[in-house]
Amino acid sequence: MRILAFLVAAGLAAQQTPPPKPLPASAADLEQGGKLYRGSCGYCHGPQGDGGKGADLSKPKLEKATSDEKLVNIIQNGIPGTEMPGAWHMIDNEVRQVAAFVRTLGKVESKPVPGDREKGKAVYAKAGCAGCHSIRESGRPVGSLNGPELSVIGSRRSAAHLRESLLEPAASVPDGYLIVTAVPVTGAAVTGTRLSEDTFTLALRDFGGRNHVFVKTALKDIRKEPKKSAMPSFRGKLSADELQDLIAYLASLKEPS
Amino acid sequence: MRFAVVLLASTLTAQVPYSRLLQAGKEPHNWLTYSGNYSGQRYSPLSQINASNVQRLQVEWVLQTYTTEAFETTPLVVDGVMYLTIGPNMVKAIDARTQAGLWTYTRQIPDDLRLCCGRVNRGVAVLDDMVFYGSIDAHLIALDAKTGKVRWDVTMADYKVGYSSTGAPLAVKDKVITGMAGGEYGTRGFIDAYDAKTGKRAWRFRTIPEPGEPGNDTWAGDSWKTGSATTWVTGSFDADTNTIYWGTGNPGPDWNGDVRKGDNLYSDSFVALDADTGERKWHFQFTPHDTHDWDSTHVPVLAEIPFRGAKRKVVLSANRNAFFYVLNRENGKYLHGKPYAKQTWAKGLDDNGRPILFPNTDPTVEGNLIWPSLAGATNWFSPAYNPVTNLFYAPVREQGAYYFKGEATFKEGAQFNGGGQRTNPDEEPYGAVRAIDPESGNVKWEFKIHSPANAGILTTAGNLVLTGVQSDFVALHAVTGKVLWRFRTGGHIGAAPISYSVEGKQYVAIAAGRGLFVFRLGE
Numbered sequence: 001m002r003i004l005a006f007l008v009a010a011g012l013a014a015q016q017t018p019p020p021k022p023l024p025a026s027a028a029d030l031e032q033g034g035k036l037y038r039g040s041c042g043y044c045h046g047p048q049g050d051g052g053k054g055a056d057l058s059k060p061k062l063e064k065a066t067s068d069e070k071l072v073n074i075i076q077n078g079i080p081g082t083e084m085p086g087a088w089h090m091i092d093n094e095v096r097q098v099a100a101f102v103r104t105l106g107k108v109e110s111k112p113v114p115g116d117r118e119k120g121k122a123v124y125a126k127a128g129c130a131g132c133h134s135i136r137e138s139g140r141p142v143g144s145l146n147g148p149e150l151s152v153i154g155s156r157r158s159a160a161h162l163r164e165s166l167l168e169p170a171a172s173v174p175d176g177y178l179i180v181t182a183v184p185v186t187g188a189a190v191t192g193t194r195l196s197e198d199t200f201t202l203a204l205r206d207f208g209g210r211n212h213v214f215v216k217t218a219l220k221d222i223r224k225e226p227k228k229s230a231m232p233s234f235r236g237k238l239s240a241d242e243l244q245d246l247i248a249y250l251a252s253l254k255e256p257s
Numbered sequence: 258m259r260f261a262v263v264l265l266a267s268t269l270t271a272q273v274p275y276s277r278l279l280q281a282g283k284e285p286h287n288w289l290t291y292s293g294n295y296s297g298q299r300y301s302p303l304s305q306i307n308a309s310n311v312q313r314l315q316v317e318w319v320l321q322t323y324t325t326e327a328f329e330t331t332p333l334v335v336d337g338v339m340y341l342t343i344g345p346n347m348v349k350a351i352d353a354r355t356q357a358g359l360w361t362y363t364r365q366i367p368d369d370l371r372l373c374c375g376r377v378n379r380g381v382a383v384l385d386d387m388v389f390y391g392s393i394d395a396h397l398i399a400l401d402a403k404t405g406k407v408r409w410d411v412t413m414a415d416y417k418v419g420y421s422s423t424g425a426p427l428a429v430k431d432k433v434i435t436g437m438a439g440g441e442y443g444t445r446g447f448i449d450a451y452d453a454k455t456g457k458r459a460w461r462f463r464t465i466p467e468p469g470e471p472g473n474d475t476w477a478g479d480s481w482k483t484g485s486a487t488t489w490v491t492g493s494f495d496a497d498t499n500t501i502y503w504g505t506g507n508p509g510p511d512w513n514g515d516v517r518k519g520d521n522l523y524s525d526s527f528v529a530l531d532a533d534t535g536e537r538k539w540h541f542q543f544t545p546h547d548t549h550d551w552d553s554t555h556v557p558v559l560a561e562i563p564f565r566g567a568k569r570k571v572v573l574s575a576n577r578n579a580f581f582y583v584l585n586r587e588n589g590k591y592l593h594g595k596p597y598a599k600q601t602w603a604k605g606l607d608d609n610g611r612p613i614l615f616p617n618t619d620p621t622v623e624g625n626l627i628w629p630s631l632a633g634a635t636n637w638f639s640p641a642y643n644p645v646t647n648l649f650y651a652p653v654r655e656q657g658a659y660y661f662k663g664e665a666t667f668k669e670g671a672q673f674n675g676g677g678q679r680t681n682p683d684e685e686p687y688g689a690v691r692a693i694d695p696e697s698g699n700v701k702w703e704f705k706i707h708s709p710a711n712a713g714i715l716t717t718a719g720n721l722v723l724t725g726v727q728s729d730f731v732a733l734h735a736v737t738g739k740v741l742w743r744f745r746t747g748g749h750i751g752a753a754p755i756s757y758s759v760e761g762k763q764y765v766a767i768a769a770g771r772g773l774f775v776f777r778l779g780e
Contacts, residue, residue: 035623039623039661040679089663089677090663091663091672199727
């Protein structure tokens with residue numbers, strides 16, 4: 001009986017859970033939230049929240065932050081398995097101020113990305129993107145695994161960032177794709193994407209997909225090129241329409257909601 | 258018969274009276290205190306393993322911890338018995354030659370601890386027939402050295418409001434000296450001395466003075482009550498002057514100095530205390546009114562060095578704030594200082610060693626890029642000083658960070674940070690072992706590390722510098738910095754090595770990943 005009584009009480013308690021606390025709304029809170037945002041979030045999400053390396057936040061509905069509490073939780077703890085870190089240095093109130101500010105970014109209905117995504121899919125095939133990139137179909141990657149996977153790139157990068165990456169890939173190289181040239185004491189230099197490096201060893205994958213491991217004592221030089229990308233620029237190689245269609249296609253590749 | 262004799266020898270538990278601790282340098286086969294002896298030099302006079310044969314170093318055994326905690330212990334070795342701690346709650350005595358287990362003490366610890374940085378522990382102290390252990394829930398415990406049974410257990414402070422203990426105590430005369438941790442919880446720091454026999458507290462030095470005491474006026478309002486200045490790394494001792502030297506941590510809240518205007522004494526300092534009474538003899542504050550979390554909880558390294566034509570008794574420190582300091586050991590007066598790593602917060606040091614600040618170096622709400630990062634140009638892991646090479650070896654971190662200022666409202670038992678940092682995304686940080694000439698502060702050699710240094714250093718009479726480089730345990734030449742030997746442990750190294758010998762064979766030990774690796778020369 002005691003257990004049953006407890007269960008009943010717990011059930012009642014669950015029903016009576018107060019509604020979540022609303023986000024702070026005063027002008028001072030929003031101003032402070034904006035300052036905190038520009039310091040800790042703007043680097044990836046853009047100072048105006050229209051995205052960049054981080055997701056576009058300037059829209060009324062955020063796919064992962066479907067409630068204010070979810071948004072607070074994402075800011076606080078990050079999103080595991082992505083580049084989004086948690087804001088360990090903010091106290092609860094500051095996180096809520098940032099969340100409130102983020103909500104102001106999406107007050108205006110954002111325009112859909114122009115272009116024809118179906119045509120864009122054809123451009124993707126024609127331009128040979130799958131030679132380096134992959135997109136999952138029914139859970140399996142289609143294309144090459146050498147470059148970044150694009151299955152949900154529309155959730156991770158803004159349309160403006162996608163445009164920049166197509167025209168000037170070196171402007172923002174994703175983490176884990178640093179280009180390194182290893183120059184052995186004897187033998188030919190090898191250029192590729194750095195897989196790992198520590199004080200004594202360097203591993204890289206050349207653009208033919210072959211892995212190379214070097215002990216650093218066998219190298220006479222290591223050249224790092226953070227401002228270079230393995231991806232060619234598509235400037236002048238695609239028409240303006242083709243480019244816009246391709247962006248529309250990539251922007252449509254989203255996390256399932 | 259020989260086998261039986263050997264076993265008997267290694268299970269005898271030796272008495273370690275104070276006289277042996279005092280003369281630790283005369284029994285280099287043992288490692289009797291956290292830093293090897295009272296000087297804090299982490300120097301071993303052993304030379305069987307040396308620069309000409311270190312290539313033959315090989316693993317003798319590995320002790321696995323079977324825990325998920327970071328492993329930062331410095332083992333002690335007394336006449337063939339090794340005493341080590343394993344986070345979160347264990348002390349072990351094992352045979353230092355074979356790893357055969359002698360006893361294990363496991364403490365029941367609460368699950369509502371307040372910790373910034375893991376349930377770690379860095380080691381024990383020994384005195385007479387006892388082993389002393391500071392537990393993660395802020396107790397000091399005396400264990401019987403032969404059996405591991407608890408002789409006494411005292412509460413140092415309340416873990417529920419953020420106090421803990423992670424550092425190794427230091428046994429001096431008839432007392433056990435210990436610091437505490439909890440600098441991110443608005444605690445109030447102290448250094449305690451307990452009677453080794455009874456556990457009765459003999460004295461407590463508060464690192465933040467009360468109203469009426471000198472220095473309290475360096476804290477605005479009531480901010481002294483929650484100013485932290487913790488003491489989580491083991492200090493040193495000079496028997497000639499009966500002085501204990503100890504480093505203190507950051508003022509709280511870490512990154513928002515508005516609520517604690519003033520110099521915030523004795524945060525980020527070395528304090529020199531009378532070993533019998535705990536009375537302060539002098540202090541030297543490295544970073545007045547710190548807003549970057551640059552704890553000065555370094556092992557104070559006591560040395561006698563040539564300095565401007567004379568031998569001087571000094572305290573040496575490579576500080577988290579990126580300056581290297583030489584202080585007069587007798588009065589704490591500043592003799593010399595120089596940056597040993599990139600820093601962008603101070604133009605230099607004035608004649609008294611006080612930093613001359615660049616403008617606008619405080620954290621801001623939007624973020625302010627400053628070198629070094631909050632982990633500092635170095636951190637708690639031990640440096641080493643070799644009296645033969647007269648070089649000070651520092652593990653160095655080269656990394657900047659955007660410092661943020663945030664709200665700072667004190668709530669008992671909750672973190673009291675007032676901001677934080679994001680490391681600079683536009684640089685590839687790196688590290689080094691740097692050999693510093695103490696007299697000039699000049700770097701004599703550097704061994705560059707791919708990422709910021711994270712491990713302590715041992716130097717030996719064998720002309721060696723031993724340290725961890727990410728997961729590699731390396732031996733460098735003490736004079737040239739050249740790599741002589743390395744071994745990939747496969748686990749992050751965040752501890753400092755020791756050396757000892759049993760039955761005429763020298764060993765080197767380092768905690769790496771979740772294992773204690775012990776090496777000796779192969780045939």
